[in-house]
Amino acid sequence: MFAAIGGGIPGDVPMLYGTVPMRKEPTMATVKSPLNEADLRTTGDTLQGALVDLIDLSLVAKQAHWNLTGRNFRPVHLQLDEVVDLAREYTDTVAERAVALGVNPDGRVRTIADTTKLRQPDGGYQxxxxxxxxxxxxxxxxxxxxxxxxxxxxxxxxxxxDLFIALTAELEKQHWMFEVQTQ
Structure with missing residues (x-):
């Protein structure tokens, strides 16, 4: 247990070095986008879609990673980690690009579940x-x-x-490395 330093106000959240006020309404920082409204809408939509795809890709690959069986377990297990790492790295890059343009990225679980277009893997060992x-x-x-x-x-x-081009090149490399194993 720790004691909050400072007076605090009822409803504040105690922290190790003080208190953080609880707000009923979220505060927002405003970022002025260099893009016009139409371009910002297009770009924001593509960034949000990319964010959803990348978060779900990391989850799908991790699900496969945990439930993998077979003779090629070890190399495929490690290869799935590469996909997860790639997706997670670019998830952050995509979200930060959105914020830099004044778009709020939404990576909440409900948003991903409601908007993903990826086919979901079967449950159990595969x-x-x-x-x-x-x-x-x-x-x-x-x-x-x-x-x-x-x-x-x-x-x-x-x-x-440019961000999407670089990411697509990395995704295509991973696709190639998996696809050659199906032949």
């Missing part, structure tokens, strides 16, 4: 060949949507487009 085929398909879905986002942001925001 053989390595089934996981490889499933992740290959999942990556293809994500790549197709990122290619659409690349087109959508070409005029609206070339900086975000």
């Amino acid at each position: 053989s390595d060949d089934k996981v490889v085929a499933s992740i290959t398909d999942t990556l293809a879905q994500v790549i197709a949507r990122f290619r659409e986002r690349i087109k959508a942001t070409e005029e609206a925001d070339p900086v975000t487009q």
Whole structure:
């Protein structure tokens, strides 16, 4: 247990070095976007869609990682970690790009569950060949949507487009590494 330092106000949350006031209404910082309203809407929508895809991709890959069985367990297990790491790294990059443009990213569980377009994996243990085929398909879905986002942001925001191009190259590399295992 610790004692809050300072007087505090009823309803404040005690912290190790003071108190944090509880607010009934969230406070907002405003970021002025360099984009016009139409371009900002287009770019914001593509960034939010990308965020949802990346968060769910990391969850789908982790689910497969935990439930993998078969002779190729170890290499596929490690390869799934690469997908998770890639998705998580770019999740943060995409969210921060949105914030830099004045768009609030929404990575809440409910938002991901309600808006994901990824096919969800079956529950339970999965053989390595089934996981490889499933992740290959999942990556293809994500790549197709990122290619659409690349087109959508070409005029609206070339900086975000560059981010999507770099990410798509990494996703395509992962797709290739999984796909060759299905042949």
